[in-house]
Amino acid sequence: MYFNYDHLEFHYEPYPIGLAKPLMEPGLYREFLDNYPEQDWFIYKEKLGHKYTLSEHFNPKAFNRFLKSSPLWHDFNKWIKSRDFVSSVLDALARNNLDLGYNPNMSILQQMRKRLTHSGRLNWSGSRLVSRFEFSMLPADGGHILPHTDSPTKVITLVVSMIGEGEWDPAFGGGTDLNQARDVRHNFNQTNTQGRFEDMNIIDSFEFTPNQAVIFIRTFNSWHSVRPMTGTGSGAMRKTLTINIEAFA
Numbered sequence: 018m019y020f021n022y023d024h025l026e027f028h029y030e031p032y033p034i035g036l037a038k039p040l041m042e043p044g045l046y047r048e049f050l051d052n053y054p055e056q057d058w059f060i061y062k063e064k065l066g067h068k069y070t071l072s073e074h075f076n077p078k079a080f081n082r083f084l085k086s087s088p089l090w091h092d093f094n095k096w097i098k099s100r101d102f103v104s105s106v107l108d109a110l111a112r113n114n115l116d117l118g119y120n121p122n123m124s125i126l127q128q129m130r131k132r133l134t135h136s137g138r139l140n141w142s143g144s145r146l147v148s149r150f151e152f153s154m155l156p157a158d159g160g161h162i163l164p165h166t167d168s169p170t171k172v173i174t175l176v177v178s179m180i181g182e183g184e185w186d187p188a189f190g191g192g193t194d195l196n197q198a199r200d201v202r203h204n205f206n207q208t209n210t211q212g213r214f215e216d217m218n219i220i221d222s223f224e225f226t227p228n229q230a231v232i233f234i235r236t237f238n239s240w241h242s243v244r245p246m247t248g249t250g251s252g253a254m255r256k257t258l259t260i261n262i263e264a265f266a
Contacts, residue, residue, distance in 0.1 A: 020037070020041060021041065031220065034234075034239075035113065040177060060076050067156065067161050070151055074149070107119060115234065149261055153256070157251040158251050159246060164242040165210075165240070165242070166206040166235065166237070167235045172264050174262075176258075178225055186251075192222040193243060194217075205238065214244060
């Protein structure tokens with residue numbers, strides 16, 4: 018078990034989002050920081066903002082090559098994709114009154130049976146849960162993620178900070194903002210249309226600090242973002258792991 022959710026605390030409005038800190042044992046966390054991939058492994062991706070990514074979704078060949086070069090991250094990836102990981106997250110949510118109704122331990126046949134109700138309609142709670150992660154870097158000089166709610170297949174997201182003590186200047190920003198649309202007509206965003214910063218009110222912000230995970234449930238109004246950072250001329254990077262748990266029929 019890599020993560021500890023003993024100190025996980027949630028906000029419940031306008032959607033469930035919480036903070037787990039400390040997330041990892043300090044020595045293990047330091048080991049992951051020391052083995053975080055160099056920028057040469059990443060590709061630039063501007064779909065949601067100004068960021069660099071290394072993932073099985075956008076550049077799978079480089080992602081898999083990196084995992085093969087690092088036993089530490091190879092084993093971590095296996096754990097992220099395991100039932101044990103998904104179960105641990107669901108259990109942590111349930112202990113915070115957030116029971117999503119999923120059972121990651123069901124066999125494929127059991128899942129198929131559960132998804133068909135007596136009326137023949139699909140039951141989403143019996144869907145297959147799949148988990149994956151990406152390495153993500155945002156430049157302190159202007160890096161940002163536009164407001165969005167995440168794709169409809171996502172169920173839970175964990176954003177894990179990957180920065181050492183004293184390595185990040187809080188004046189740069191970099192926090193994960195919990196947003197609410199200023200126009201109530203834009204609250205509903207089931208299809209994950211991108212928003213604009215000027216159209217959002219910041220309800221709360223989770224500061225970017227070491228050894229933590231921001232954890233939230235994807236909903237129709239789970240607007241979140243990272244505002245443009247202000248480290249003009251700085252070469253610092255806001256490094257994270259973004260872990261997604263998704264549901265597929």
